[in-house]
Amino acid sequence: MTFTTNLADALTAYVSNSTFSSLFILTDENVYKNCFTATSLQKLVDTKNVFILPQGENTKNIDTCIFIWNELNRLGADRKSLIINLGGGMITDLGGFIASTYKRGIRFINIPTSMLAMIDASVGGKNGINLGHYKNQIGTITQPGEVFVYPLFLETLDRRNYLSGFAEALKHGFLEGRELLETAYTFAQMEINKPFIAFLKRNIEVKERIVAKDPLEKGDRKALNLGHTVGHAIEALSHEKNTPLLHGEAVAWGLAAELYISHLTYNFDEATAKNFETFVQNYFVKPDLAYTDIDKLMDYMQQDKKNEHGKINFTLLNDIGNFKTDCVVEKEIIIESIKKIIALCQQ
């Protein structure tokens, strides 16, 4: 990972490596408008090799992959070509999958432009696309050649997108310990400032450290799934209902549900869970959830990638900094946690 305040120079040095036969950029409309100039890549990459996709999670599907694979083919991309993914998690997930499967895998780098992509999506090699409404059902685990983090991109984010990234930072806090968690709460309530950069770096290190120990998610990498079992179901439903939440927003609500499950099953501290609930209520967009949605949410959870042997699989907490993977939870308790979330949303 390269943390840089001079992105143009860092990228120019990287892509000028003569082992790349050609360069391609994958980005979305919004990022292209706000971030492309800062990369200076317009000087190095042929305009026809820049793919500007519609923004939003709906683009992250197999039809987009087929389109890009064909374009790469038409434009003569070969095994020595480099794909540069410039964008949020949608772009880094999609571009990583396209690169890892084109001609059985070509090199790619990530330039995350959102807080969420910087501290989570662009790091760790997980990529993927959605299959219908099911999140990231198709993908590979393939490490990017490099990740360039340029914190100034955070200033291009609106408040909602910026805050969305804090869901993963708060998750890191719950996994790491009280001090990082408190820092996350604090920064979420402030504008970007100097100390924030150190906090950003620390979050990337947390993710990198966990991934390095278990890149293929056979064991402790599952810690990072905290909040994501319920979170992915909420996210998928929000898309199905055409009231899309951002990934981080869905994870924040999922985290609230799973802290409650942690409380019910592993005696996780109730006040800590409640404190988080209040924070999520105050800072994150509320999903459009009704009690009649419970079956649908359970269906989505039943399809979760993390499940094994037909059981819905959770990562839960005994305490801050003390997680437990591969937890199977009674259906009644899951439903209770969803009811809790629905009630919070309706307050």
Add this chain to the structure above:
Amino acid sequence: MTFTTNLADALTAYVSNSTFSSLFILTDENVYKNCFTATSLQKLVDTKNVFILPQGENTKNIDTCIFIWNELNRLGADRKSLIINLGGGMITDLGGFIASTYKRGIRFINIPTSMLAMIDASVGGKNGINLGHYKNQIGTITQPGEVFVYPLFLETLDRRNYLSGFAEALKHGFLEGRELLETAYTFAQMEINKPFIAFLKRNIEVKERIVAKDPLEKGDRKALNLGHTVGHAIEALSHEKNTPLLHGEAVAWGLAAELYISHLTYNFDEATAKNFETFVQNYFVKPDLAYTDIDKLMDYMQQDKKNEHGKINFTLLNDIGNFKTDCVVEKEIIIESIKKIIALCQQ
């Protein structure tokens, strides 16, 4: 790799491993009819989990993947599920890709039923699907959990399919040395017999040894591409023209072309090349090729996965047993080799 004369017992022992949450079979109509019973898998796998696809290279596309991914999802396949690929190279290529990308990768095993799949396609972890008429453009390199070779399946093959497998065996001979090459010539002209089994094993060992040294094809694994640059172009064109050749047939003709290129560029022995040409003329179906097809074949070669920096990339021979990878050849010489093939086909 497990070489077995009791496939049912070997498979039963393997799949009875309790870490598999569910079993799925991918096969084609023809293989289902001729080979399924011998596996005894009908006793272990739910009928609804058996996917019987139309046979032929046309099935190896992204639409089939989307269909199977959705079916796996609908039937509750999870990360602990096992996909059993039962068939020739089309099935093992397709099934390996589906498994390596479903939920970011689930386990799979190959049970090759053709000679070509036994000694080549099912070994080494390369998988893939075609993108339009372009061969294996999309895929990954992911090793199967196990490969079960059951030589009795060879008796289900008609003469054309059986012989097709010898193209890769002859290629192994050219890479390994004169003795293996002569054995390949000899067996290709005989019925299956006892000593043939040893020859089959030896071919698998050749492939396994080359792959083990360089699984990701950064260097010497490229030796195995001998015959495949021209071969893939001939194969793709035959499909475009609706006069499909079998993969091995296209490779045999590609090998003839590339031995001729080897002669022209690296002084490969002319008599050895001519001897092979005569063999291919006598034993392999001739492609429907005309001089007007040369541009199209060059176009296909231009899209070959092995190319780098826009140059068509060959593996060539100085001598039997002495290969050279990453050879860039003048366009005129490639065209001359194609003209040679066309002339041989028209004799």
